[in-house]
Amino acid sequence: MADHTTANDTSSNHGHGPSVNDPHASGEAVAPARGVAVAADPKQPVAFVLAEFGTPDALLKAAKQVYEQGYTKFDAHSPFPIHGIDDVMGIRFTRLPWFTLVAGGLGIATATALIYFTNKEWYPFLISGKPLFSIPSAAPVMFELMVLFAAITTLVGMLLLNRLPFFSSPLFQSERFQRVTNDKFFLSIDARDPKYKSEKTLNFLTGLGADFIETCHKEVATPLPWAFRTAIFLGLLMAFIPVSMVAWKRSTYSRNPRIRVIFDMVSQPKKKTQTTSTLWADGRAMRPWVVGSIAKGELKADDAFYRGLKPGGANQIALTTVSFPQDGTPAPADAQKPADPAAPANQTSPADGSGPKPPTPVAAPPDPLDKLPWIEDFPLPVTSELMARGQERYNIYCATCHGLGGVGNGLITIRAMELGEGTWVQPVTFHSENLRQQPIGRLFHSISNGVRKMPGYGDQIPERDRWAILLYFRALQKSKYAPLSDVPPEKVNQLMDAVP
């Protein structure tokens, strides 16, 4: 294995047949090493002289001599790069690394510009107070684009500098040359070389110890068949169709809805509210309720539980939703246009200083709600569980404004008073005579539908919890006026301890 005779070993079953040896060639070639073959059409002028060598070292030596003889348009061909051949052939160092360097810089610049303009100029979007553009967060993309640009440029630059792809070299005429990618080594001299003289060059190559010498001739250009040319032309033409369609659509307006190739959730095969339909006479997609029908769970027939009114009498609901113009009663001056007719906003109270001054401190204009048959007792069993529930709910929903003790000193109220909010009305205390006398049903109505500035809580607090809150409300009221005799004897001491 030490010498390279094995490289000469033509163990490959592939390669050259005697047919390659063209008898005509002998007239042209001069004393070949082992024979001269002529590939392709010998009538064409010679393009290359090709010499075959068995080993890389033989090629290296030959290339060195060819270079020293002053040839410039020549080349060595080998299945793998032979180290040292660059020097003996006088190959100058490639410019390729400069291309790579420039492309890498361009990649960094592109990434920086891309991030800067998209994230800082065109679409500034603040995230966690981070700067809109900063080097650390841009670094990964800058690095990636640098590598991407540099790598693509390196490959493309290598190919361009090598003038590849180039599919029709005259060298490919030689059947022997097929082994240049396998195990043989070749030297080609271009006929355009100033030093090229057919006989002299052939003699010279023979003297270099080539195993085989042949000439490759200029190729007669065979134009593509017309069918191919037409197909390529039509193909190119058709390639413009989608591009121009897109350009046309982008530059014009259309009244038609967008064509949806894929249906996202925004377009569902159903009719939505407030849309039209040809299915029904009224042209609406929405169907009104059938008159007199009540949705499941919406009957709420128990007047006492759901509305705080004594049972009986037709359509008690209408009683609580009575509105003033219908009643014919003039609206009081302080009733500022109630937003919801279900929540008449003028229950009078001593704290309400507006409106015409009445002779008595209690209630001036008649309130239509006063006339309603409010219930006086809780419409559900009163238990300590209900009381506990009421306390919990009260502290969640009511105490923020009314205060934990119900005197109207909740945190929000305190803050609003500190700020001097002109629009804020302090909630009335629960311990006024008026509120202590009010029937429980009426209070239920106030929680459900609101009173004065207080909004209705009917949508947020279920009926049972409203009653629970009212139970706790009554307990709060009781706490301010209870005599000591009401306290169980075993708790009295505890109570006394609490007094400072």
Add this chain to the structure above:
Amino acid sequence: MAAISPTMLDVDIDNTIETPGRRSDLVTRNSSFAEITDSVCYAAESPHPPAAWYIAFAISTSLTMMLGLMVTYLLFTGIGVWGNNSPVFWAWDIVNFVFWVGIGHAGTLISAILFLFRQNWRTSINRAAEAMTIFAVVCAGMFPTIHVGRIWVIYYLIPYGPNQHAIWPQFRSPLLWDVFAVSTYATVSLLFWYMGMIPDLATFRDRATNKWKHMAYGFFSLGWTGSARHWHRYERAYLLLAALATPLVLSVHTVVSFDFATSQVPGWHTTIFPPYFVAGAIFGGFGMVVTLLVPARALFGLEHLITLRHMENMNKVILATGTIVGYAYAMEFFIAWYGGNPYEQFAFLNRMFGPYAWAYWTMIACNVLSPQVFWFKKCRTSPLIMWIVSIFVNIGMWFERFVIVVISLSRDYLPSSWGHYTPTWVDICTLIGSFGLFTTLFLLFCRFLPIVAMAEVKGVVHQQNHLKAHHGEEHSH
């Protein structure tokens, strides 16, 4: 073993023996250049591949078709067909993504980093390893793509010019860095692979027996003539690409680890992630190279080119990186304790003893314990043992990603937000199908493209012969 003569051509050398003072043979048969060409081309030129190839191809294409069905079902129905839930929004899809993208790293490491370090032994295995990289990145890229659900708007990820929405991607997000990192990695790996193949494709072109093959290989070999002037620029370009791919491969898994490390989830928010991910990726990637090459070299008769010494070297890399990964596991655990963050401490205790403890211990057994057999030369040089261990490594590395992604997400800060993840049959079939896709591509590669970089091996053999000549080893001749 110095006494080699042409009469001993068929006797394979045992190149796993260390001889002080001289380099081992990279090719174990006294191969001529033509013999190398013939061996490598045999897989593509033999009229029929081995029966095992057909069986493997039938299985893997069936699995690929299953993958196609799963993806179609997913896209037409929605992500709900997977087991992903709240809080485990990232589950097997991201686990599979990180797993596959990690696999790719071994290929680039062999082709680029070992090239820069002048490790000539890489020449026999770099082509197959690079091919594996490309196919693994194909599988990896698929998972985040289908994970978005509405795949038809995935172009939102790309900052593209005619922007009707006037919104742009957010470059402070590591997920967008990932888009750039993985797509750059895929592109550069493909370029590197293709460029390395041009001379070998020219070999295929010159040996093509029918017109179509000649045209196809001729087209892709770009008219390569092996010119010394071309080789000069080619080698320079190869070096440049290797120099570019080396930091790139380190950056890719670093950026993937940023997806996790820049978040605040306990178990993710650690600075050890980038080096730990890169080491794990190389570890898992070499595992996959061994898994593929042990059968491939036997199937296509390439044992004298992809020698036992190559396999042994890779097993050494597996042992080294596996131990690094083990160190990273220990260090993560130590920092969780040392850092004194109760959530971090809980996250790691939960990994070891929580509901997914089996996954954690599978990971430890496969990644840390199983490669330890490679301390023994007998195990490093036994194809069967190394194949079994490499399978364990693959399993272990998949579980590592499962442990990191799913366990950390399923239990973060608030116990009220905890959840549990169970894969659906679609999850399982998609994972299996991705292996089918990977294997299909690799089998096609083995059949139609040069498995070994012939030109590079010939160059190395030539150098080796030169060295021997200078050492006067031809006395026996």
